Amino acid sequence: MTSRHKAMVAASLLLALHLAILFAGFMAPSDPTSQNRDFPLVPPTSLHFVDGRGKFHIRPFVYETEPVPEGLHEYRENHAHEYPLHFFVSGFPYKVAGLITWHRHLFGVQAPAQIFLAGSDSYGRDQFSRILYGGQISLAAGMLAAGISLLLALLVGCASGFYAGWIDESAMRLAELFLVLPWLYLLLAIRAFLPLHLSPSGTFFLLVAVIGTIGWARPARLIRGVVLSAKSRKYVTASRCFGASDTYILRRHVLPHTYGILLTQAALLVPQYVIAEVTLSFLGLGLGEPMPSWGNLLANLQQYNVLVSYWWMFAPALALVLVSLGYLAVADAFHQQLQSGSM
Amino acid sequence: MRRLGCVFSLLLAGLSCFGSAAPQPPQKGEELQISDNAVGRYGGILVVAQRSEPKTLNPATAADAPSREVIGRLTADLIHINRQSQQTEPALARSWTVSKDGRVYTINLRRGLRFSDGQAFDADDVVFSFAVYLDEKVHSPQRDLLIVGGKPIEVRKVNQYCVRFTLSQPYAAAERIFDGLAIMPRHLLEKPYKEDRFAQLWTLNTPPAEIAGMGPFRLKEYVPGQKIVLERNPYFWKEDRSKNRLPYLDELVFLFVGNEDAQVIRFQAGDTDVISRLSAENYALLSKDASNQGIELSDLGPSLEYNFLVFNLNDLSAKHLDSIAAKQAWFGNLEFRRAVSSAIDREGIVKLVYAGRGTALWGNVSPSNKFWVDTALPHPARSVEHARELLQSGGFSWRGDGQLVDRQAQPVEFSIITSSSNAQRTKMATLIQDDLGKLGMNVHIVPLEFRALLDRVFQSYDYEASIMGLGGGDADPNAEMNVWLSSGGTHVWHLGETRPATDWEGQIDQLMQKQMVEIKYRERKRLFDRVQEIVATEAPFVFLATPNILVGAKKTLANFQPAILEPTTLWNVEQLYYSPPGAQH
Numbered sequence: 019m020t021s022r023h024k025a026m027v028a029a030s031l032l033l034a035l036h037l038a039i040l041f042a043g044f045m046a047p048s049d050p051t052s053q054n055r056d057f058p059l060v061p062p063t064s065l066h067f068v069d070g071r072g073k074f075h076i077r078p079f080v081y082e083t084e085p086v087p088e089g090l091h092e093y094r095e096n097h098a099h100e101y102p103l104h105f106f107v108s109g110f111p112y113k114v115a116g117l118i119t120w121h122r123h124l125f126g127v128q129a130p131a132q133i134f135l136a137g138s139d140s141y142g143r144d145q146f147s148r149i150l151y152g153g154q155i156s157l158a159a160g161m162l163a164a165g166i167s168l169l170l171a172l173l174v175g176c177a178s179g180f181y182a183g184w185i186d187e188s189a190m191r192l193a194e195l196f197l198v199l200p201w202l203y204l205l206l207a208i209r210a211f212l213p214l215h216l217s218p219s220g221t222f223f224l225l226v227a228v229i230g231t232i233g234w235a236r237p238a239r240l241i242r243g244v245v246l247s248a249k250s251r252k253y254v255t256a257s258r259c260f261g262a263s264d265t266y267i268l269r270r271h272v273l274p275h276t277y278g279i280l281l282t283q284a285a286l287l288v289p290q291y292v293i294a295e296v297t298l299s300f301l302g303l304g305l306g307e308p309m310p311s312w313g314n315l316l317a318n319l320q321q322y323n324v325l326v327s328y329w330w331m332f333a334p335a336l337a338l339v340l341v342s343l344g345y346l347a348v349a350d351a352f353h354q355q356l357q358s359g360s361m
Numbered sequence: 362m363r364r365l366g367c368v369f370s371l372l373l374a375g376l377s378c379f380g381s382a383a384p385q386p387p388q389k390g391e392e393l394q395i396s397d398n399a400v401g402r403y404g405g406i407l408v409v410a411q412r413s414e415p416k417t418l419n420p421a422t423a424a425d426a427p428s429r430e431v432i433g434r435l436t437a438d439l440i441h442i443n444r445q446s447q448q449t450e451p452a453l454a455r456s457w458t459v460s461k462d463g464r465v466y467t468i469n470l471r472r473g474l475r476f477s478d479g480q481a482f483d484a485d486d487v488v489f490s491f492a493v494y495l496d497e498k499v500h501s502p503q504r505d506l507l508i509v510g511g512k513p514i515e516v517r518k519v520n521q522y523c524v525r526f527t528l529s530q531p532y533a534a535a536e537r538i539f540d541g542l543a544i545m546p547r548h549l550l551e552k553p554y555k556e557d558r559f560a561q562l563w564t565l566n567t568p569p570a571e572i573a574g575m576g577p578f579r580l581k582e583y584v585p586g587q588k589i590v591l592e593r594n595p596y597f598w599k600e601d602r603s604k605n606r607l608p609y610l611d612e613l614v615f616l617f618v619g620n621e622d623a624q625v626i627r628f629q630a631g632d633t634d635v636i637s638r639l640s641a642e643n644y645a646l647l648s649k650d651a652s653n654q655g656i657e658l659s660d661l662g663p664s665l666e667y668n669f670l671v672f673n674l675n676d677l678s679a680k681h682l683d684s685i686a687a688k689q690a691w692f693g694n695l696e697f698r699r700a701v702s703s704a705i706d707r708e709g710i711v712k713l714v715y716a717g718r719g720t721a722l723w724g725n726v727s728p729s730n731k732f733w734v735d736t737a738l739p740h741p742a743r744s745v746e747h748a749r750e751l752l753q754s755g756g757f758s759w760r761g762d763g764q765l766v767d768r769q770a771q772p773v774e775f776s777i778i779t780s781s782s783n784a785q786r787t788k789m790a791t792l793i794q795d796d797l798g799k800l801g802m803n804v805h806i807v808p809l810e811f812r813a814l815l816d817r818v819f820q821s822y823d824y825e826a827s828i829m830g831l832g833g834g835d836a837d838p839n840a841e842m843n844v845w846l847s848s849g850g851t852h853v854w855h856l857g858e859t860r861p862a863t864d865w866e867g868q869i870d871q872l873m874q875k876q877m878v879e880i881k882y883r884e885r886k887r888l889f890d891r892v893q894e895i896v897a898t899e900a901p902f903v904f905l906a907t908p909n910i911l912v913g914a915k916k917t918l919a920n921f922q923p924a925i926l927e928p929t930t931l932w933n934v935e936q937l938y939y940s941p942p943g944a945q946h
Contacts, residue, residue: 053795055709090645090716141713141791217805302781306806307791321784322622323642 025351032344035337039153043112046147047126047133051308052110054132054142057083059091062137062330070097077102082131091328101131137330139318143308149334152310157341159226159311160292164284166230167291168237171283172276175241180249180268190242193235201232205298218309225304229294237283241276248275278356285349289342296338312338382595384606391473392455396599396607398920401938403605406612407918409931410624410633414617415589418572418580419563420543421493421501429541430928431589431615435477436543437575437598439468439487440536444924444932447732447836449536453482453544453575453598463531463880470522476546477579477594478570484518489547489554491516499559505843505850506538510878514538531878533885534837546573565589577608577935589615599935609938613931620782629654634918637930639911640785641716647913655917661910661925663720663729668786668830669902670705670777670793672698674855674862675822685825688775691767692826696755698900703741704748704796710906714788718911722904724893725844729907729925730836732882735890738897745799752800765801774803775825778817781808786828789905793828818853828905829853834927838876838889845873845892854901865899 038045065078079102081095107126114120127133135146178189208228216224248254254271262270292312298304299313300320307314315334319325384403387393415428420436423429441452451457457468474482494501495513507514510530517525528535549571553562563572569580575598578591591613599607616633618624625643628636631654639647639658648658672692677685691697707721720727723741726734741747756768765773777793779786787808794804809817817824831851834840843849847858847866861867869892876888896902912923912930920936923929 051795053792055706055713055792058713090641140788141795302808306808307787307794321642322625323640323646327642327646 021351021354024347028344028347028351031340032348035153035341035344036157039150039157041114042147042150042154043114043120044122045124046112046144046150047109047123047135048144048147049110050143050147050151050310052143054138054144056085057093057132057134057138057142058140059328060093060132060134060138060142061328063132063134064095065103066100069100075100075102079103080127080131080133083134101127103127103133136333137328139315139331140324145315145330145333148310148315149312149337152312152315152334153337153341155222155305155309155311156292156295156313156338157288159222159229159295160288160290162226163230163233163291163294164287166227167233167287168280168284170231170234171237171241172280174234175238175276176245176268176272178238179242179245180264180272182246186242190239193238196232196235199232201229202297204232205229205303206301218305221305225295225298229291229298233287233291237279237287240279240283244275244279245272248272278352282349282352282356285345285352289345292338292341382593384593384597385595387600387604387606388473391598392471393598393600393606394451394471396601396936398601398933398936400601400603400605401609401919401936402941403609403611403938405610405939406614407610407635407934407937408614408616408633409635410616410618410627412618412620412624414586415565415615417564418567419560420545420574421490421499421503422560424502426927427615427617430931431591432543433541433576433928434578434591434613434931434934435572435574435576435580436545438539438542439470439544440539442537442540442835442926444926444929445922447926449534449540453487454539457536459535463535464528466526466528466535467519468524468526470524471598472522474575474598475596476548476573476575477596478546478549478573479596480546480548480573482544482546482575483521484524485521486544486547487524488516488518489551490543490545493545493550493554493559494542496559498557503542506542509535531880532839533877533879534839537835537837537839540835544575549573578613581612587617589617591615597935601936608935610934613934628656628913631915635912635914635921635930637910637912637923637928639913641718641908641911644718644911644913645716651913655915656913657916658911658913659923660718661912661923661929663727663907664910664925665727665730665834665836666830666832666907667722667725667727667902668789668828668905668907669722669725670701670826670828670905671854671902672826673822673824674901676855676857676862677822680822682823685823687771688825691773691775694755695899696751697757698903700748700751700755700800701797702900702903703743703751704745704800705793705903705905706743706796707906708743709792709796710789713792714785715906715908718909719906720909721906724897724904725832725841725902726893727832727907732836733838733886733889735893737890738893748800759801763801764803772803773801774805776805776807777826777828778807778809778814778824779828780811780814782811785908786830790828819856822856836926838873838885838892842873842877845869845896863899865895869895 060083063080063083065080067078068074079100081097082099082101083093084096086092086094103125104127105125106122108121109123109126111119111121134144136149137145139145174189178186205228249272254267257267257271295304295311296313296316299311300317304313305311312334318331324331411427411430413427415431416425417423417428418432418435420432423432438452439454440449440457443450453470454468455471457466459466470484476482493499494503495507509528509532512529515527519525550562553559565583572580577594577597579594581592582590593608593611597607601607618627621640621643624636625647627633629647644658651658673685674689674692711717711719711721724735724738728734752765757765760766767773777790779790790806794806797804818827831844843851846852847861847870852858855862861870872888872892876885879885879888910925910929914921917939919938919940920933922933924932
């Protein structure tokens with residue numbers, strides 16, 4: 019497989035994941051916050067094709083899950099009745115892209131059967147739905163924070179590289195300060211000062227703003243380098259001789275050189291910030307219950323008994339790994355393009 | 362030279378037999394207590410894991426649980442509460458008498474006993490210890506216990522083996538006060554105490570030779586961050602029926618491991634011999650292969666602890682917390698609190714938080730406290746409809762989107778703070794959030810570091826609601842005085858009341874004061890039942906559930922009799938011994 023193919027595979031995987039997460043409401047069979055207290059820590063529901071009589075079904079089906087009496091989080095399938103998987107079923111209402119309310123879901127089964135594709139958590143909430151909804155938070159945090167970082171980096175990098183002198187000096191010293199900042203402790207300190215009753219969305223935006231603001235230094239230094247080399251090109255000197263203004267030169271001759279770096283950096287920063295959100299939520303500094311995020315979901319694994327007894331609680335890590343690998347492969351492809359000079 | 366060699370080999374033999382100091386043969390005139398346990402055999406080291414390091418070994422200043430757990434093994438008290446029977450029994454006291462008016466306790470001490478450094482014990486040590494506990498400059502947490510009717514208990518030496526305690530007024534079950542009040546050695550501590558250096562005494566870095574107590578063990582070694590090693594007190598004052606001086610174990614080691622999960626892992630790996638305060642999930646995890654691992658787990662039933670949801674009803678006029686003060690109109694509304702109580706799924710909490718190994722609560726006394734629980738207290742089933750009716754009659758209504766609003770059309774929204782290190786309480790909060798969501802209340806959960814939580818609840822009052830736990834100490838109602846008296850230091854919902862803020866708090870004050878000086882159990886029970894009824898009706902706390910006490914130990918550990926009172930597993934550590942492999946007990 020050539021590197022181009024690899025990049026294509028990674029990009030399509032990323033696209034698919036992002037679409038699934040964007041349309042989480044449609045993809046998710048259950049409301050991610052609704053508790054099902056009779057079914058905590060149910061293992062993933064198996065999809066069957068062959069029934070007890072050995073008959074093959076084209077449409078996959080599930081059996082009803084029932085708790086084993088006297089067992090702790092032990093379940094068995096009730097083979098009395100098969101419940102085929104239905105598509106485009108009606109279910110809990112949700113908003114498409116935050117605008118239109120809809121209630122159709124990609125798949126579902128008839129009650130009393132339930133479908134937990136990735137098992138259920140300790141409150142009996144469907145983990146598959148939670149991973150999808152959690153992805154919205156985690157990915158949005160990653161993208162927004164990356165956007166903030168790159169915007170800051172672009173401003174500082176351009177100013178610093180283009181105007182040089184004391185602006186450059188002070189900006190770069192500031193960048194160094196940000197690079198050595200122990201950001202985790204900084205965030206812990208910031209969280210301690212926050213008011214108690216911050217709404218979930220308030221916490222979210224604050225989180226994004228903080229992690230985005232901290233990470234501008236590295237891309238700013240890269241952009242400064244590119245700007246420095248671009249502004250010393252002969253055509254820049256020529257256009258300056260023709261009386262071009264700073265803004266014109268920046269816009270026309272310098273900024274286009276930074277696009278490659280920006281794209282590569284974006285592809286690197288998004289997964290980095292997704293992981294930052296996961297770290298913070300894991301430490302209990304992220305979004306509160308009942309909102310899911312990948313970090314919140316993984317925080318369940320802090321408990322030893324969950325870690326060793328309920329393997330499906332690792333499922334959010336799989337989503338995180340896939341997204342990170344996808345982004346890194348795309349970043350790699352951008353980087354190679356940049357090296358070969360075609361960007 | 363040969364003789365020296367002889368002595369040396371004898372010494373070696375002694376060492377190989379006991380590892381630590383050998384138990385001293387009984388002395389003439391020594392009044393040992395005969396312990397009624399199965400006769401064991403000497404030897405062995407018992408290892409237990411603590412979540413955190415003790416902060417001090419000073420019995421008069423220790424306030425944290427790990428310190429008290431270690432100190433409890435190093436020291437002894439005059440009268441002791443038997444953890445199994447929950448009744449008092451003589452300890453360093455051989456016997457005691459109470460005057461007719463219930464105010465004067467005359468305690469006769471056992472004669473001929475010695476501290477773990479071999480020095481004699483007598484009434485002077487007792488008088489000295491109580492002087493220290495009562496000294497305001499020492500700031501001993503035990504001091505409050507010794508103030509009865511606003512006056513400190515008077516302690517007077519009658520003779521070398523007799524001490525008289527005089528109370529300013531009769532006090533029910535006063536002998537229970539003596540439990541846990543360690544008798545300290547005057548010969549080691551009096552000089553530094555007189556020089557005002559008491560607070561700096563007996564830290565973890567004090568050389569073992571300078572620490573002595575009357576407990577079954579004495580300090581051998583402390584390794585910072587790792588462990589504390591105790592060795593047998595060769596002069597301990599109990600013996601078994603075959604005249605063997607207790608304890609049987611050579612050493613008792615406390616490892617510091619950090620958290621419950623680490624305790625479980627070390628126990629599972631066989632590094633530790635006993636584990637207590639297990640969560641139900643970890644209990645289930647360990648019981649999966651308990652028989653292969655040679656461990657035995659026991660579920661002792663409901664603990665005495667009660668977990669509850671409390672709303673901030675403190676006087677905030679001097680605190681500049683206007684947004685919280687505004688919400689106190691809801692929290693102070695009885696219908697609101699009862700609606701919350703009615704909407705909470707306690708069975709769900711027992712099921713999901715304690716994996717079924719717990720009991721739902723509607724009052725402050727756990728069903729395992731058989732002497733004091735008011736069994737007539739109603740246990741209303743969860744009812745969201747009833748909760749809605751209550752809210753409606755309390756002046757609340759609902760908006761079109763289902764959000765609950767008050768008379769001023771303000772949406773009902775508040776936060777619950779919990780300790781982030783206590784996963785179980787955070788889980789309760791998540792369930793309650795969902796339950797109250799069904800009433801249209803918008804609840805946020807804020808897990809806070811434990812000290813930050815205590816600071817908000819007890820100092821700054823900067824919180825709206827909190828989930829906490831209390832109890833678990835003694836079964837007697839007097840242990841709860843500071844919670845229910847309106848002036849009490851743990852009167853969590855409204856601290857620092859100079860006089861009762863409500864009529865019912867005034868009633869509770871009277872009832873609690875009355876039961877404290879009442880001697881007859883039946884009358885005390887009647888008074889305390891009334892307190893439980895008022896608390897259940899007025900709902901200053903919304904009681905949730907109590908976990909079962911779950912413990913485990915190696916099968917070879919004999920005489921192991923865990924109890925629901927703290928310390929659940931080590932209360933009879935002097936009786937524990939290892940049975941030989943293959944032996945049945």
